[in-house]
Amino acid sequence: MKVLITGGTGFIGSHTVVSLQEQGFEVVIVDNLSNSDSAVLNRIAKITGKESYFYCEDICNRDALKNIFSEHQDIVAVIHFAAFKAVGESVEQPLKYYHNNITGLVSLLEEMKSARIPNIIFSSSATVYGQPENLPATEDSPVLPATSPYGNTKQINEQILRDFLLVNQDLKGISLRYFNPIGAHPGGLIGELPIGTPNNLMPFITQTAIGKHAELKVFGNDYNTPDGTAIRDYIHVVDLAEAHVVAMNALLNNSLKENYSVFNLGTGNGFSVLEVIQSFEKTTGVKLPYRIVERRPGDVEQIYASTKLANEVLGWKAKYSLDDMTLSAWNWEKRLSEQHFSYDDKV
Ligand code: NAD
Ligand code: WQD
Numbered sequence: 001m002k003v004l005i006t007g008g009t010g011f012i013g014s015h016t017v018v019s020l021q022e023q024g025f026e027v028v029i030v031d032n033l034s035n036s037d038s039a040v041l042n043r044i045a046k047i048t049g050k051e052s053y054f055y056c057e058d059i060c061n062r063d064a065l066k067n068i069f070s071e072h073q074d075i076v077a078v079i080h081f082a083a084f085k086a087v088g089e090s091v092e093q094p095l096k097y098y099h100n101n102i103t104g105l106v107s108l109l110e111e112m113k114s115a116r117i118p119n120i121i122f123s124s125s126a127t128v129y130g131q132p133e134n135l136p137a138t139e140d141s142p143v144l145p146a147t148s149p150y151g152n153t154k155q156i157n158e159q160i161l162r163d164f165l166l167v168n169q170d171l172k173g174i175s176l177r178y179f180n181p182i183g184a185h186p187g188g189l190i191g192e193l194p195i196g197t198p199n200n201l202m203p204f205i206t207q208t209a210i211g212k213h214a215e216l217k218v219f220g221n222d223y224n225t226p227d228g229t230a231i232r233d234y235i236h237v238v239d240l241a242e243a244h245v246v247a248m249n250a251l252l253n254n255s256l257k258e259n260y261s262v263f264n265l266g267t268g269n270g271f272s273v274l275e276v277i278q279s280f281e282k283t284t285g286v287k288l289p290y291r292i293v294e295r296r297p298g299d300v301e302q303i304y305a306s307t308k309l310a311n312e313v314l315g316w317k318a319k320y321s322l323d324d325m326t327l328s329a330w331n332w333e334k335r336l337s338e339q340h341f342s343y344d345d346k347v
Contacts, residue, residue: 001024001025001026001074001076001077001252002025002026002027002028002072002074002075002076003020003025003026003027003028003075003076003077003078003079003248004027004028004029004030004068004069004072004075004077004078004079004117005017005020005027005028005029005030005078005079005081006029006030006031006059006078006079006080006081006082006104006108007031007036007080007081007082007083007123008027008029008030008031008052008054008081009029009031009033009036009037009038009040009041009054010031010035010036010081010082011036011181011191011192011193011237012081012123012178012181012237012240012241013029013031013036013079013081013082014036014040014043014044014190015185015190015237015238015240015241016079016081016240016241016244016245017029017044017052018044018047018048018185018190018241019238019241019242019244019245020244020245020248021044021048021050021052022048023245025245025248026053027050027052027053028052028053028054028055028068028072028075029041029052029053029054029055030055030057030059030064030065030068030082031054031055031056031057031082032056032057032058032059032082033056034084035084035085035193035195036193037193038054038056040190041054043189043190044190046189047185047187047189047190053072055068059082059104059107059108060099060100060103060104060107061107062107062110062111065107065108065111066111066114066115069111069112069114069115069117070115073115075115075117076117076118076119076252077117077118077119077120077121077248077251077252078108078112078117078119078120078121079120079121079123079244079248080104080105080108080120080121080122080123081123082104083100083101083104083123083153084096084097084100084101084150085150086150086199087127087148087150087151087199087298088148088199089150090148090149090150090151090153091148091149094149097149097150097153098149098153101150101153101154101157102153102156102157102160105122105157105160105161106160108120109160109161109164112171113168113171118170118171118172119171119172119173119248119251119252120161120171120172120173120174121173121174121175121176121244121247121248121251122157122158122161122173122174122175122176123176123178124154124157124158124175124176124177124178124262125151125154125177125178126177126178126179126180126233126264126266126303126305127146127148127150127151127154128143128144128146128151128154128155128158128177129141129142129143129144129177129303130144130145130146130147130300131144131300131301131302131303132144132303135270135302135303135304136268136304136305136306136307137264137303137304137305137306138264138306138308138309139177139262139263139264139306139309143155143158147298148298157175158175158262161173161175161260162260165259165260166260169259171259172251172256172259172260173251173259173260173261174247174250174251174256174260174261174262174263175260175261175262175263176243176244176247176262176263176265177262177263177264177265177305178235178240178265178266179232179233179234179235179264179265179266179267179303179304179305180200180201180232180233180234180235180266181234181235181236181237181240182200182201182202182234182235182236182237182325182326182329183202183236183237183238183320183324183325183326183328183329184237184328184329184331184332185237185238185328185332186238186328186331188328188331188332188334188335189335190332191237191328191329191332191333191335191336192237192329192332193336194207197213201232201273201276202234202276202325202326202329203329203333204216205276205277205280205288205326205329206280206329206330206332206333207333208288208289208290209280209284209286209288209330209333210333210334210337214289215289215290215291216277216288216289216290216291217290217291217292217293218273218274218277218290218291218292218293219273219293219294219295219296219299220292220293220294220295220296220299221274221292222295223295223301223302224301225272225301225302226272227272227274227275229272229273229274230272230273230299230300230301230302231270231271231272231301231302231303231304232270232271232302232303232304233266233267233268233269233270233271233303233304233305234267234271234276234322234325235265235266235267235318235325236318236319236320236324236325236328238320238328239265239267239318239319239320240265242316243263243265243310243314243316243318246314246315246316247263247314247316250313250314256313261313263309263310263313263314264305264306264307264309264310265305265310265318266304266305266307266318267304267305267307267318268304268305268306268307268318269304269322270302270303270304271322275322276322276326277290279322279323279325279326280326280329280330282323283323283326283327283330284326284327284330286330
């Protein structure tokens, strides 16, 4: 069966392409390479021994989508990763985010509808919960006003999908709310490729350990948590990728009660910033220079997922530990440094 992956050369998309190909799906990727490298395609093929169809196109371009759907009339589903994701940049350039993330989804849904593609999985985010009053966050926890245009695009996208599927009952969709995806494929061939200085914790840790930054700044140790640093639910990107295959099969097998569902994807365990650093030092044997500084504006104190729904309805559960995540992230960083911080096998 053939699946279209938007954003398939990106961090989570590339791992999902691997999982899909390993499960026997054929994959068509559309990605404009605005935040990824075409060399990823060779890397995926090295891992799975299978080629993907690739289109370097912007998903806001409806003609391009039309052509892809007409060339691949056997596509059974779309997994939609393509979006901009830098929270800080979205505050500086809101229209860039509203244009890409909102127009992208609308254009995709319009073309899916005319090509009669019945299934879509959308990349949402735990950011929609803000700071939940009660933990763990369940899918019914209130969606709080977004604190960034990026976060707002995820809320609006979920609403667009819900509204669209309400009046198109023959189509089906799932929003997957990712918690904090980190780590890399264990073989070290694919991983996260942050452009510029990373804002996220894990790539900043690995880049500091490899010598690209003098130290990691730990944002705040005066939170109401056991060690005072903020808590998140980190999830291995390979677990996340596999969850997409499981969700896809649930759509294809018609096993969900409603034609629109929402699932959290996390491990259910919260770890503090200091615990992530400790895991990194333990698994890699590398001492990480760090310093406690002020809290980062906009950060929530703690959040972790209820995984009950994904577990009971989809039968999915994360397998990898925090140590697996920090070690695989480090192996990936070392691979990148051997290649002078970029891919060396562009296609
Ligand atoms: P990424 O930037 O690595 O991948 C996104 C891919 O989409 C990139 O390859 C980029 O080139 C492509 N893209 C962007 N706009 C496009 C467009 N208009 N047309 C075609 N291609 C386009 O990001 P990621 O970390 O893999 O995230 C994937 C999805 O998951 C995004 O929607 C993101 O918002 C969401 N998400 C990510 C995280 C996270 O922490 N990484 C957390 C929650 C949700
Ligand atoms: C994790 C923890 C920081 C960097 C963001 C987005 C969210 C989602 C995932 C897409 C926090 C601390 C970080 C550093 C630090 N993305 N930290 N020093 O903020 O939970 O979520 O990425 O949807 O929308 O907001 O992830 O990795 O930035 O931070 O101390 O240099 O690490 O304060 O407690 P966050 P993160």
